[in-house]
Amino acid sequence: MNTGTLEYFRERSASLNFRTEAFINGKFVPALSGETLAVHNPATGELLADVAACDAADVDMAVAAARATFARGHWSRRSPQDRVQVLHRFAQLIEDNAEDLAIAEALDSGKPISDALNVDVPESVATLRWYAQIGDKVYDQIAPTGHDVTAMIIREPIGVVGAVVPWNFPLLMAVWKIAPALAAGNSIVLKPAELTPLSALLLGELGSKAGIPDGVLNVVPGFGETAGQAIGRHDGVDCVSFTGSTEVGRMFLRYASESNLKRIHLECGGKSPCVVLDDAGDLDLVASHIASGILWNQGENCTASSRLIVDETIKDVLLEKVLAQIAKWPVGNPLDPSTKIGAMIAPDHMKKVLDYIELGKDEGAQLALAGGRTLTETGGSFVSPAVFDNVRNSMRIAREEIFGPVLAVMPFDAIEDALILANDTDFGLAASLWTRDLDKAHRISRAIRAGVVSVNCYSEGNLNTPFGGYKLSGFGGRDKSVMAFDNYTETKTIWIQHH
Ligand code: NAP
Ligand code: MG
Numbered sequence: 001m002n003t004g005t006l007e008y009f010r011e012r013s014a015s016l017n018f019r020t021e022a023f024i025n026g027k028f029v030p031a032l033s034g035e036t037l038a039v040h041n042p043a044t045g046e047l048l049a050d051v052a053a054c055d056a057a058d059v060d061m062a063v064a065a066a067r068a069t070f071a072r073g074h075w076s077r078r079s080p081q082d083r084v085q086v087l088h089r090f091a092q093l094i095e096d097n098a099e100d101l102a103i104a105e106a107l108d109s110g111k112p113i114s115d116a117l118n119v120d121v122p123e124s125v126a127t128l129r130w131y132a133q134i135g136d137k138v139y140d141q142i143a144p145t146g147h148d149v150t151a152m153i154i155r156e157p158i159g160v161v162g163a164v165v166p167w168n169f170p171l172l173m174a175v176w177k178i179a180p181a182l183a184a185g186n187s188i189v190l191k192p193a194e195l196t197p198l199s200a201l202l203l204g205e206l207g208s209k210a211g212i213p214d215g216v217l218n219v220v221p222g223f224g225e226t227a228g229q230a231i232g233r234h235d236g237v238d239c240v241s242f243t244g245s246t247e248v249g250r251m252f253l254r255y256a257s258e259s260n261l262k263r264i265h266l267e268c269g270g271k272s273p274c275v276v277l278d279d280a281g282d283l284d285l286v287a288s289h290i291a292s293g294i295l296w297n298q299g300e301n302c303t304a305s306s307r308l309i310v311d312e313t314i315k316d317v318l319l320e321k322v323l324a325q326i327a328k329w330p331v332g333n334p335l336d337p338s339t340k341i342g343a344m345i346a347p348d349h350m351k352k353v354l355d356y357i358e359l360g361k362d363e364g365a366q367l368a369l370a371g372g373r374t375l376t377e378t379g380g381s382f383v384s385p386a387v388f389d390n391v392r393n394s395m396r397i398a399r400e401e402i403f404g405p406v407l408a409v410m411p412f413d414a415i416e417d418a419l420i421l422a423n424d425t426d427f428g429l430a431a432s433l434w435t436r437d438l439d440k441a442h443r444i445s446r447a448i449r450a451g452v453v454s455v456n457c458y459s460e461g462n463l464n465t466p467f468g469g470y471k472l473s474g475f476g477g478r479d480k481s482v483m484a485f486d487n488y489t490e491t492k493t494i495w496i497q498h499h
Contacts, residue, residue, distance in 0.1 A: 003010030009113055011337040013103050022052045022221060023204030025065035026262055028213025032057045037194055042110035042343040043334050044082065045379035051197050054222035059189065059230035061298070061472075063217035066160045066187035067236050069215030076157050076185040080136035085185060087132035092209035096120070097206060097349055099447045101199055107333040110196045110343030111297055124175040129481075130463045134485060135183035143493075150305065150496040155489040157185030158263065159238035162231035164224075164252075165200075166244040167193035167345050168300040168403075172435045176467075178207075178217065180484040189237065190219045193244075195345055197221035203465060216448050228256065239263040241487065243302075243479075246430040246472045251278055253475070259274045265476035267468055267488050269401040270302045270429030273422040274458070276318060277415065278311040278401050280434035280455075287321035290407075293458040295329045295385055295431065298341050298403035299353075303452070303460055306396055307391075309421050312411035319389060319409060331374055331384050341405060350381035360397040360406070361387045371406065393421050401427070415440070423449050428470030432458050451478070 004012075012306075019029035020036075029052075036050040052058075070076045075083065111120070121325035143151035163177035168239065170192055178188050192200035197219075204219040220227050228248070231237055232255030239262055242252050249266040256262045276294055280286050293305030310318055334342035344350040350373065357371055371386025385405035391398050398408045412418040422431060431450040435441050446452040451469040452460055460467055466478035477487035 004337060005322060006333060006336040009103060009106075009337070012099065013107055013335060016100060016103060018049045018104065018198050019201035019205060019211050020049050020051045021065060021201075022054050022058055022062070023208075023217075023219040024062045025203060025218065026057065026208055028205075031055065031222070032061070036318055039108065039195070039197060040346070041107050041380075042345050043075050043378060043380040045347070045384075048107055048200065048217070050074070051201075051221045053226075054220040055226040055236075056230035058220055058222070059227055059234060062220050063160055063190045063234050063236040065215035066189055066218055069213055070157070070159055070187040074213040075187065075216045078092045078185070079297050081123070083183065083185065084132045084135045086211040087128055087135060087179070089210065090207050091128035091132065092208050093206040094203075094332065097202070098125075101171060101202055103335070104198045104202060106342070108159075108196045109167060110334050110337045110345055112342045114337050114339070115297065120169060127172070127175045127463060128179045129311065131179040131183035131485065134482065138482065138485060152494040152496070154492050155184070156492055158488050158490050159186060160186050160236055161186045161488055162234070162237045162240040163188055163190045164228050164240060164242045164244065165190070165192055166230060167196040168297060168302070170196035171203065172202060173243045176479045176484070177243075179202075181241070181488040182212070182217070184488040185218045185484055186488050189220065189231055190217070191294055192219065192221055194221070194223050194415055216363040225462065232256065233259045236262045237262055239265070239488065241265040243267040245269055265474070266474050267302070267479060268473050269403075269427060270304070270469065270473050271307060271399065271401055271425045271427045272303055272305050272430040272432070272450065273307045273309050273425070273448070274305040274432045275418050275422050275434070276308070276310040276314070276431075277418070277435040277437070277440060278313050279436045281436045282316070283314065283318050283321050286434050287318060287325045289432070289458040290322050291325035291329060293405045295326065295341055295405050298344055298383070300403050304403070305430075305458055306402065306406065306408060307393075307419050307421075307425075308407055308409045309412055311418075312408065312413060315409070317409045319368060319387075322407075323387065326369065326385050326387070329385065333378070333380050340363075341385070343382050344404060345381070347381050349403070352384055353383050353406065356397055356400075356404070356406055357386045358456055359396070359409075360386070360391070363395040365391045365395060365397060365399060365408070368409070393424055399425065415444070419444060419447055426471060427473045429473035430454070430460065434453045
């Protein structure tokens with residue numbers, strides 16, 4: 001299946017039917033206002049679909065459905081063993097429809113079809129299976145007491161969960177939220193990004209086919225300012241799990257404080273350092289990870305390794321190898337299986353990335369690889385990678401999240417300086433470190449203030465490990481692992497006096 005050709009995927013994409021209405025209470029329905037939003041293919045600029053533009057009234061309806069079904073208990077009080085079966089069926093249906101989902105994702109977000117097929121869709125399946133598996137294996141507790149009391153500490157689903165997700169991993173981010181929330185017994189109102197609603201709508205349909213009761217998984221496409229804000233401010237929403245920018249993350253804290261103090265989990269941006277010591281070992285290997293760290297998903301990745309902090313004695317050799325690796329990352333049509341860098345999500349985001357490249361030059365950083373707009377004739381938003389050398393950490397290209405294929409290289413002299421540079425950032429989502437010295441690996445990885453530190457690789461860990469940030473990168477619970485399951489449960493103490 002993964003060995004298709006560009007022609008094959010083009011043909012398949014022409015025959016795809018997208019769902020364009022909101023999915024509320026088990027049915028596809030237009031927005032109450034009748035409004036739609038235009039969804040474009042970032043690789044061509046062409047219109048893909050007009051999708052329901054939900055606003056507060058639609059969110060109200062979705063929350064009411066979610067609340068009603070939660071109260072009825074068809075999902076929330078169902079035995080975990082039953083829920084497990086449904087989640088496994090859900091995962092299987094995603095797997096059965098992998099190609100449709102991957103093509104929709106590539107068309108909608110501009111990401112390479114090979115990534116959508118080999119990463120986004122299978123990881124989504126794996127995530128659902130992971131939470132299906134723990135759904136009936138996390139035990140409650142009995143607290144130690146005297147014999148005249150039984151004290152039970154039990155988990156309960158929290159209620160109605162709002163999931164508000166970004167455009168860079170539309171399917172996977174949605175599944176990272178809904179899989180643990182469903183496994184814990186919650187009802188959900190999912191709002192995909194306005195730019196990428198297509199896979200989430202398919203998700204609603206497949207969940208329903210798998211046996212998720214009506215009203216448990218609702219999908220409301222719409223704008224952030226309307227549908228997103230309505231979820232944030234809704235008194236019937238008990239928790240919001242958000243992935244996106246720090247700026248909008250702050251808004252959710254405000255929405256919660258001005259409404260019902262709903263629980264908020266934030267996964268926000270990053271400016272992750274990659275620290276390479278002089279004993280890093282095989283520099284070809286290091287360079288290949290650096291290239292994928294900044295180029296994967298067009299650099300539109302919150303854990304993108306965008307600051308390369310390298311010992312000055314190996315900097316020039318490493319930089320040469322990094323440039324050679326980057327040359328192996330062709331920019332192209334996302335439907336071409338050989339493409340490794342697809343299209344930027346939208347023309348205004350492309351402009352933002354191009355403006356940062358200009359800014360880097362103005363700030364006096366040295367351009368080691370020019371980068372810039374490419375494949376203009378396609379009508380799409382393509383940017384080839386740029387690398388800046390001798391960047392100072394005070395420059396805006398070193399401080400601000402670019403969310404594109406732009407790497408800032410910063411040499412250091414002493415290890416302590418490298419650590420200062422690594423931590424001198426407002427963000428703290430991820431970091432990587434290269435050294436063959438065990439003592440340094442332990443000492444430095446503990447000293448870096450970030451939620452995920454990968455040593456001798458570029459990695460976000462796997463489903464068994466929590467994912468989320470320090471500082472402006474996040475707040476609240478973590479995605480993935482048992483911790484994400486905890487995000488979507490309340491803890492109740494039942495204290496029983498025996499007479
Ligand atoms: P964004 O603007 O923060 O959008 C994220 C979500 O919030 C979208 O669904 C968006 O809807 C919604 N939203 C926007 N304005 C809102 C408002 N006023 N009230 C309520 N909801 C609102 O971020 P983005 O542009 O989609 O994604 C890029 C950013 O997300 C980057 O900064 C990146 O670092 C971060 N990100 C973080 C992670 C992580 O795991 N930490 C993962 C991926 C991305 P619309 O689409 O309609 O605007
Ligand atoms: Mg918006």
